[in-house]
Amino acid sequence: MADDALPDLTAYDAVLFDLDGVLTPTAEVHMHAWQTMFEELFAAWDITPPYTERDYFDHLDGKKRYDGVASLLRSRDVEVPWGHPSDPVTADTVCGIGNRKNAVFERVLRAEGIAPYPGSMRLLDVLAEAGTPVAVVSSSKNAEEVLAAAGIRDRFTVVMDGVIAERDHLASKPAPDVFVEAARMLLVEPARSAAVEDAISGVRSAAAGGFGLVVGVDRGVGVQDLVDAGAHVVVKDLEEFAR
Numbered sequence: 570m571a572d573d574a575l576p577d578l579t580a581y582d583a584v585l586f587d588l589d590g591v592l593t594p595t596a597e598v599h600m601h602a603w604q605t606m607f608e609e610l611f612a613a614w615d616i617t618p619p620y621t622e623r624d625y626f627d628h629l630d631g632k633k634r635y636d637g638v639a640s641l642l643r644s645r646d647v648e649v650p651w652g653h654p655s656d657p658v659t660a661d662t663v664c665g666i667g668n669r670k671n672a673v674f675e676r677v678l679r680a681e682g683i684a685p686y687p688g689s690m691r692l693l694d695v696l697a698e699a700g701t702p703v704a705v706v707s708s709s710k711n712a713e714e715v716l717a718a719a720g721i722r723d724r725f726t727v728v729m730d731g732v733i734a735e736r737d738h739l740a741s742k743p744a745p746d747v748f749v750e751a752a753r754m755l756l757v758e759p760a761r762s763a764a765v766e767d768a769i770s771g772v773r774s775a776a777a778g779g780f781g782l783v784v785g786v787d788r789g790v791g792v793q794d795l796v797d798a799g800a801h802v803v804v805k806d807l808e809e810f811a812r
Contacts, residue, residue, distance in 0.1 A: 578810055579699035582761040585751050588707035590767035590788045592689045593719050600625050602673040616645050626790055631768030633708045633731050633741040634667040685719045688808025693724055695811050706751045708742055727754045743770040745778035772798040
């Protein structure tokens with residue numbers, strides 16, 4: 570979409586952002602961690618077909634960690650006990666497997682750090698200057714750590730993450746629960762607010778929540794897939810809104 574055709578995000582009562590792949594390139598760290606963990610698991614359990622990058626977009630991207638594990642295993646006709654979030658990384662449960670992945674993610678994040686996308690920072694500057702409230706809506710339980718590592722935690726008065734979602738029993742994306750709750754926390758109506766997502770499940774979540782504008786950021790999923798999921802506009806980078 571041409572820049573002059575893009576809507577003015579400052580005209581909305583608030584803008585709610587996904588984190589991984591929208592504000593920070595942590596999606597790449599997540600992708601690497603998931604691939605490493607599942608390739609080892611599939612080899613150990615003799616699961617076929619092998620893990621591919623498409624598995625990330627189809628089953629893991631944007632979902633709560635354990636929901637993603639269950640979805641991907643189910644795609645291979647594999648069922649394991651759900652377990653408990655406190656399960657050790659050695660446990661052959663959905664939670665144990667998810668915790669294995671998280672251990673890899675945390676190790677990479679702490680060793681290498683993370684920097685926000687420059688274009689996303691420019692848009693946040695524009696919104697801040699206009700006085701437009703912003704929030705983070707992430708399925709990740711690592712959201713607070715990622716925001717702190719990126720140096721942008723103080724930009725957001727509301728952070729709806731996987732920790733809060735689990736505590737309050739909110740359904741994972743693509744259900745609308747987390748986006749709708751974040752809007753409530755910001756004291757805004759979804760219909761008068763904008764949501765920004767790079768994952769199919771996240772776009773579906775925002776669309777189901779009745780947001781007035783759903784922005785898709787194409788970091789590899791594909792423009793048409795984001796549009797089909799409910800995005801009103803799709804951009805390659807959020808800098809397009811800041812020009």
